[in-house]
Amino acid sequence: MTATTRTRLLPEERREQLLELGLRLFSGSTIDEISIDRLTEEAGVSRGLIYHYFGSKQGFREAVVQRAADDLIAQTAPPEGDDPIAKLLASLTAYVDYVIAHHEGYRSLVLAAAGGNEAVRGIYERARAAMIDRTFETPGVEDLLADTPATRLVVRGWVAFVEDTVLTWCDSPQGVTRGELARIVTDALPALVGIVR
Amino acid sequence: MTATTRTRLLPEERREQLLELGLRLFSGSTIDEISIDRLTEEAGVSRGLIYHYFGSKQGFREAVVQRAADDLIAQTAPPEGDDPIAKLLASLTAYVDYVIAHHEGYRSLVLAAAGGNEAVRGIYERARAAMIDRTFETPGVEDLLADTPATRLVVRGWVAFVEDTVLTWCDSPQGVTRGELARIVTDALPALVGIVR
Incomplete structure (x- = not known):
């Protein structure tokens, strides 16, 4: 059969x-x-x-790493709608939820990017760049998030912050709840963007 | 000869x-x-x-990776003194300066930790843990930096933020000056710690 x-x-x-x-x-x-x-x-x-x-x-x-990267991009797409804050927040929350929910696969992706060959690193870097570009290109977002080299640097660094914080928490939550974790990494973006204003 | x-x-x-x-x-x-x-x-x-x-x-x-990790720890030690804020700030600035000045070696260390074998990853993880422990154990710092699991998670994540931001900047500064970069990554710590208070 x-x-x-x-x-x-x-x-x-x-x-x-x-x-x-x-x-x-x-x-x-x-x-x-x-x-x-x-x-x-x-x-x-x-x-x-x-x-x-x-x-x-x-x-x-x-092809497997590319699929993992495509999944990440697809599942964190900003929803339809006119309110840029709501769209940004929804996409941000989706990203945080995605990393928490898929932490094993995500860790594999991050490790593959860091230790892997050029092709694999390229897949990860393009996915990360696509997510960051999409954030800055959301219509109406320019009032919240000025598109400057410094802001882009900080948003990219925030992604590294999310990755590290979520993956560390998954290994050893130490009493920090999933809700607290989600709040920390979500609130971190405006906190970090605030310092370059 | x-x-x-x-x-x-x-x-x-x-x-x-x-x-x-x-x-x-x-x-x-x-x-x-x-x-x-x-x-x-x-x-x-x-x-x-x-x-x-x-x-x-x-x-x-x-042994080479261990030496790189030892260098990092030694060069970012908090100075002698009684003022916890001054000590913390000096250590923080030394860390940021170290990563900027040794970015090639630091990138190698980060890549080795991510892609390397268990022994190498262990060296890097112990160095990072030692730096974080030292930060929390600086006498008098407890009023500035509560030693909670959430704060530790954020400080650790901040290290990942610094690594990513500095290494990205070294590849492509895009007009962001070294002074601006140093200010961004230094200011990021209180900004991030602020969200878990």
Whole structure:
């Protein structure tokens, strides 16, 4: 029956299935630990098929990291609406919630970016740049957030602050509640932007 | 003459010389790129001698990272004195100055910690913990900086903020001056601590 199910998948469905499985294996491990053996075993496919879709082991790993980055961007998009404060706050909260909810995968992404090869670092850097650009380009936001090099530096640094604070908290909350954590990292942005005004 | 100079070095001087050279080679590269070949060439010593002092290539690399971490701790020690605000500010400024001045080596340290093995990550984490502990244990500082889990989380996150902001600025200052950068990262600590009060 597995074989029947397998043959029924269209190529794009199969690729999708492999990526989803890769993301799951990636969460909580480093990029180099994404095991092609475990992947072939769990997906019931041959190594050849993985090479067919992704070119190489490295190609597969990069596709998984790219998918993790795409997920982050998609899930933290500002909602539709006219109120720039509400949009900014919603996007900010979505980002914080995303990092807290996906902390294992997020840690893997951050580690992959720091320790990985140029291609992986590029994926992470582009995702981070896209999030920051999007923040500054939200219509109406210019009154709240002046688009200057100093402000951009601070917003980027705030992302590093969020990453570190959330991942440290996930390892060892020390009595700080999830609500307190969310408030700290959300309030940190206006606090930091305030110092460059 | 080189040979004569070489033979005159005492073992601890030789070890010191190799570490200093290793630090220089480390600055601007990743830990895996510290080339033992270049080291033997520049120091005019044999590979055997390096293994003699450090056990293995990995042992040497770890000793270099440990030395980088020790330097950071030593150069950012709070000065003698009775005024806790002055001591805290001096230590804070020293840290910011250190990261700006040694940004290449510091980037290597951060990358090594993120991508490196457990031993290297441990060295970096202990250095960061030591700096944070020292901040909270400065006599008289408790009125300025309550020692709570939330405050510790924020101070640790601030270190990540400083690292990211300074290293991004070093790559591309975009017209932000060194003075502005120093003010941003220094002012960021009270701004962040303020939100958990």
